[in-house]
Amino acid sequence: MAKSELMRTSLYAGGTSPIKMIQAGFYNEDCLVYDLEDSVSAGEKDAARFLVYNAVKYQRPENKYILIRVNGIYSEYLDEDLEAAVRAQPDAIRIPKVEYAEEVKRIDKRMTEIERKAGLPVGQIQIWCNIESYQGVLNAREIATASPRVAAMALGAEDFTASMTAQRTKPGWEIFYARNAVLMACREAGISAQDAVFSDINDSEGLQTDLQMTRTLGFDGKTCVHPRQIDTVNACFTPSQKEIRNAQRVLEALEEAAKNHTGVCTLDGGMVDKPMELRARCTLAKAEAAGIKMGGQTK
């Protein structure tokens, strides 16, 4: 299974449109989510399941992290969705509206059963949990560690604000706590933190502003509602040349200090401390994963 280390962007492709599903493979998103849930009407669930299974099994785009979003945990479709999704062997299954750790454990168990029955390696398919209610946010820490399969959590802002009877606004203060709570739970569990979508596809300035918050808080990626958002979101999570150079200088200064057995390392008159080193290494790792050519990098 080809897996990308990058999870900057994930794009949904509706499970009923072969053209959109094919086309989605050519955009620059890191993660491609074939959807069986919201974009598929009740009458088309069977057809979509069949189509998505075949797309993932036989038309899988290279160098992308492939997910299948199944229907809700308590929906009548989930069993059949899991049966098809596990056998298609995506990188992960994306579960909507997760509220309790127990739900994840149940799904993990069911996936294991299907894997065994189908003679597939057990535990290889990961789980992404969509956190879309106040209950999910409150239980985020338990959900993040409910199964070793859980690789990411993603905040669903629209449903979350509805559950809070809050207004959804572009500045996004109504989801500020939820963003932090999900993010901290992800950090604690060592999994990827995915931010909520920015829904207005015609507002590129609004997306930029929203991304400033996303990146400042520390998210690893964001779900895109339209291919037009992908390059902007990727750019937000890709270190700039200036950031890369700064990171390289930090590591060079530390190397120099170690060589000279200097106890305190300084750069441009300021002290280089452990958090600075961590940030520098993280920046360079992201740049490398994004395929950016870096000259004179300290290893």
Next chain:
Amino acid sequence: MIVNSLGRELPEKIGDYIVRPYMGPATTPALTAPVVTRRTAGHRVPGDIKLKASLKDAVIASGLKDGMTISFHHCFREGDRVIGQVLTVIRELGIKSLRFAPSAVVNIKNPSIVDFVRDGTIDRIEASGIRGQLGDAVLDGEMEKPVILRTHGARPRAIEAGELQIDVAFIGASAADDYGNCTGQIGPNACGSMGYSFVDAHNAGCVIVITDNLVEYPCIPVSISQQYVDFVVKVDTIGDPAKIGAGAARLTKNPRDLMIAERTVDLIAASRRFKEGFSFQTGAGAISIASTKYLADRMRERGVKASFALGGVPAAIIDMYDEGLVRVVECSQSFDAVAAQAIFSRPGVLEIDNADYANAYSKGGFLNREDFGVLGALEVDTDFNVNILTGSSGEMMGGLGGGPDVAGGAQISIVTLPVVRGRTPSIVKKVFTLCTPGETIAAVVTEAGIALNPKHKNYQELREDLEQTSLKLITIQELQHLAESMTGVPKPIETTGKVACIVEYRDGTVIDVIREVKK
């Protein structure tokens, strides 16, 4: 049967037409014989009146008879109301078996060209392309004689070589005076450049200017001079301005097309030829308009200005001129109202003769000085051969336009297209109709990557330049496999042995034929 250098099997003779097989993009020598023309000297004296009371009077005065050749330009595009009016008058006069030789057949309705084919007014067609109802009728075998399809550059060559001699040229003009000075740049039905009409005006036996906007003598500006014009007719209308100006696509929001356009400009910007004074043409399709926008962005970023932009011109190019990004805009055609008016209002936006744009057999040719040409296509095959005429069921979808000319002239010719359209692959093993030889295509840009043509004259240079970038290079065979893996292999289109269309290359040799599709 004979086989041309691209492997296409051709009959040696199609009716009276002797097939000269295509043998390479630059193998046919220049004509040494004098240029052939039907233009007569004429003799006008003070007091002569050229203005005719009606189209009927003008047609009678022209001496048009059965079996002769008539021509039109296609600058009014789908908004053309000249062709229908003229053919209706000709039918009323009982003139039959004409050779219809417009610069391109526009898809007019009420009346449709097919009506005049069916009633025998027209029995031969020579144009850039046929589509819609007429295309269907031709492929269904409704015309006995095959249609000859020529590129924009090949048409003036054929006229000057005597292969297409025009008896009467009907030239629609959005403004004209009563002595024949005329233009497309002003008036309610302005179409801008009348680039396709020059060769007709210069070489037809009789030239009739048709306008709905008779202006005071002398008409200014003037595109076609009075010295070439025999008669002038004023009619109620020559076109529908809404459709005349609808030639260029708006900036697309389709993310796939935007991605291809961006990659195209990445390729251009990576080339060593992208430097101060470079030249280009991008065209008017959805990907082309987006490419123009991205190109302007990249020129601003890099501080590079172009010496000239060429060909069919949309508003996006005029914006670049206004911004100082392009020094001269050479318009063989204007695709929208902004571009149409720009020639009159901007000193560096020029109307050019289509022959000077694209004819490989003249002493000029702007294309010979062009760096980058961006082209659309319906299909490309693994030899980089391009089909711009026929669709997935063999139906006529477009015209040759200037595509093969641009590919033959530009230093870097770039074909842009998606890997698949709907359920049909665009990159195939063998194109159904070969219009542009693969050896003249430098690169194919798709959403799945860029394929460079190892057989193109500038391959080494382009490869070296692109290897300095992170642009995704892919072979044309990989693109073809990818397309086929998504769509499967389409069932081959079955044809009869009868040739419905002859596709001529720039030099008049036959690059392919289109046979009737089996029902």
